[in-house]
Amino acid sequence: xxxxxxxxxxxxxxxxxxxxxxxxxxxxxxxxxxxxxxxxxxxxxxxxxxxxxxxxxxxxxxxxxxxxxxxxxxxxxxxxxxxxxxxxxxxxxxx
Amino acid sequence: xxxxxxxxxxxxxxxxxxxxxxxxxxxxxxxxxxxxxxxxxxxxxxxxxxxxxxxxxxxxxxxxxxxxxxxxxxxxxxxxxxxxxxxxxxxxxxxxxxxxxxxxxxxxxxxxxxxxxxxxxxxxxxxxxxxxxxxxxxxxxxxxxxxxxxxxxxxxxxxxxxxxxxxxxxxxxxxxxxxxxxxxxxxxxxxxxxxxxxxxxxxxxxxxxxxxxxxxxxxxxxxxxxxxxxxxxxxxxxxxxxxxxxxxxxxxxxxxxxxxxxxxxxxxxxxxxxxxxxxxxxxxxxxxxxxxxxxxxxxxxxxxxxxxxxxxxxxxxxxxxxxxxxxxxxxxxxxxxxxxxxxxxxxxxxxxxxxxxxxxxxxxxxxxxxxxxxxxxxxxxxxxxxxxxxxxxxxxxxxxxxxxxxxxxxxxxxxxxxxxxxxxxxxxxxxxxxxxxxxxxxxxxxxxxxxxxxxxxxxxxxxxxxxxxxxxxxxxxxxxxxxxxxxxxxxxx
Numbered sequence: 001x002x003x004x005x006x007x008x009x010x011x012x013x014x015x016x017x018x019x020x021x022x023x024x025x026x027x028x029x030x031x032x033x034x035x036x037x038x039x040x041x042x043x044x045x046x047x048x049x050x051x052x053x054x055x056x057x058x059x060x061x062x063x064x065x066x067x068x069x070x071x072x073x074x075x076x077x078x079x080x081x082x083x084x085x086x087x088x089x090x091x092x093x094x095x
Numbered sequence: 096x097x098x099x100x101x102x103x104x105x106x107x108x109x110x111x112x113x114x115x116x117x118x119x120x121x122x123x124x125x126x127x128x129x130x131x132x133x134x135x136x137x138x139x140x141x142x143x144x145x146x147x148x149x150x151x152x153x154x155x156x157x158x159x160x161x162x163x164x165x166x167x168x169x170x171x172x173x174x175x176x177x178x179x180x181x182x183x184x185x186x187x188x189x190x191x192x193x194x195x196x197x198x199x200x201x202x203x204x205x206x207x208x209x210x211x212x213x214x215x216x217x218x219x220x221x222x223x224x225x226x227x228x229x230x231x232x233x234x235x236x237x238x239x240x241x242x243x244x245x246x247x248x249x250x251x252x253x254x255x256x257x258x259x260x261x262x263x264x265x266x267x268x269x270x271x272x273x274x275x276x277x278x279x280x281x282x283x284x285x286x287x288x289x290x291x292x293x294x295x296x297x298x299x300x301x302x303x304x305x306x307x308x309x310x311x312x313x314x315x316x317x318x319x320x321x322x323x324x325x326x327x328x329x330x331x332x333x334x335x336x337x338x339x340x341x342x343x344x345x346x347x348x349x350x351x352x353x354x355x356x357x358x359x360x361x362x363x364x365x366x367x368x369x370x371x372x373x374x375x376x377x378x379x380x381x382x383x384x385x386x387x388x389x390x391x392x393x394x395x396x397x398x399x400x401x402x403x404x405x406x407x408x409x410x411x412x413x414x415x416x417x418x419x420x421x422x423x424x425x426x427x428x429x430x431x432x433x434x435x436x437x438x439x440x441x442x443x444x445x446x447x448x449x450x451x452x453x454x455x456x457x458x459x460x461x462x463x464x465x466x467x468x469x470x471x472x473x474x475x476x477x478x479x480x481x482x483x484x485x486x487x488x489x490x491x492x493x494x495x496x497x498x499x500x501x502x503x504x505x506x507x508x509x510x511x512x513x514x515x516x517x518x519x520x521x522x523x524x525x526x527x528x529x530x531x532x533x534x535x536x537x538x539x540x541x542x543x544x545x546x547x548x549x550x551x552x553x554x555x556x557x558x559x560x561x562x563x564x565x566x567x568x569x570x571x572x573x574x575x576x577x578x579x580x581x582x583x584x585x586x587x588x
Contacts, residue, residue, distance in 0.1 A: 015462040018447035051478035055534035075196040079428035
């Protein structure tokens with residue numbers, strides 16, 4: 001399997017990474033290089049094999065469903081590039 | 096007494112406890128070494144004031160006979176561990192100004208044990224790389240150079256800054272993280288010990304996430320004993336990481352010297368790869384001889400799916416990375432592009448500006464393999480192959496107790512040598528990545544030098560949660576190899 005230019009544009013859109021038009025073709029080449037190399041996995045017989053879903057076999061622990069933290073609005077927005085009154089500020093979404 | 100900066104962690108611990116040197120003096124010696132080694136670019140952020148404050152506190156505790164296990168011992172921390180109030184960048188422009196309001200569990204464990212922080216070490220961006228060249232903060236230079244050469248070499252990656260800091264005597268020991276070999280590969284090419292524990296042994300909470308089912312923190316040290324000491328104080332079960340395991344953490348140091356007599360050492364046939372330098376194979380054979388001479392039994396074993404590990408990794412890791420890195424949106428923290436008109440443009444431009452080329456490439460691969468119509472062909476198949484790789488190990492461990500392999504396919508290489516071809520860079524992890532896919536513990540131990548004087552490592556792989564045996568076998572390699580070479584300190588000239 002390989003990707004064409006339209007697919008590269010589509011996945012860049014899905015990933016929310018701006019990709020200037022002149023970078024589409026080089027990126028297509030880079031991705032196809034990697035995808036071509038990965039292709040060898042198709043030769044493995046995986047019939048009846050369960051996919052790995054947890055690395056180490058263990059029961060997921062449950063914790064009590066209680067509030068343990070909170071009231072830290074100032075700390076939460078401290079790293080925000082723009083904030084006002086403990087809200088994150090973004091460009092206008094609705095006109 | 097030797098130079099304090101040349102102490103092992105164990106020696107420094109004993110000297111500080113016996114009041115032969117104060118933590119303040121030890122810390123000052125390292126701070127001065129760090130300052131005079133800026134040419135190596137091992138640190139992204141130096142924290143001398145915090146280090147001296149912590150050392151002062153340690154000296155006060157020692158005076159009161161209240162010393163904790165790592166009291167007053169200066170460490171370097173990979174810049175992937177969140178440190179409260181100290182900038183944490185993950186080697187990325189997108190987190191260039193991020194100051195965490197919380198502390199990672201692993202580093203909190205170390206501070207609770209009395210350790211001192213010297214600073215945050217450089218790394219490949221988001222731990223994606225094998226040479227430290229993808230760092231936004233410029234590459235790290237390996238303290239080692241080939242004999243009669245002044246060419247700069249890479250320190251491996253992604254924990255390249257930590258490897259260089261330990262190798263160049265800029266700290267007693269350092270933390271690293273290992274997703275596909277990022278502790279063991281730089282350790283091997285920088286002539287130090289690096290250990291990836293079993294998945295779940297150390298909490299991942301507060302470590303900037305790359306690939307959550309593969310990431311694991313571990314120690315990078317000068318000796319196997321030091322790795323045993325540091326791991327014990329990094330590991331813990333943690334209610335903030337549901338994948339951390341609730342098992343007692345043994346006193347690894349206590350069983351370190353038990354030797355390998357009667358131990359069955361597996362040699363996996365599939366790790367003999369075409370085109371590997373003869374020096375690698377020769378060192379590997381020597382390693383087996385060393386263990387045999389100490390009473391171990393050497394057994395050939397087969398891990399048939401080995402060749403599929405690296406390509407499976409380059410589906411699983413980018414897929415998980417594309418999900419994990421979705422959080423960098425230019426809104427809540429990190430870099431935000433200027434002058435955008437709407438929210439989508441804000442996301443797209445902030446991420447395009449904030450991520451470097453390798454990270455962008457991996458996010459796109461990950462997005463593609465998870466996208467509608469391709470999930471089964473790529474991600475699901477890779478997870479099935481992961482099951483087969485794990486099964487290979489389980490079958491091998493019916494016949495043996497640990498495995499012995501080379502740590503890397505070659506020594507440190509020159510800057511720029513492999514950066515134009517992603518796949519040739521990825522191949523540096525060919526011997527280490529299988530272990531991450533199966534979640535197993537493994538250690539890289541410096542075992543010899545190439546003909547032109549560059550370090551090479553051997554790797555011991557163990558059963559899940561059997562770090563104690565891995566460390567024991569690693570110690571036996573260390574004893575036999577008697578590796579005492581050190582890099583020339585050309586950077587202080």
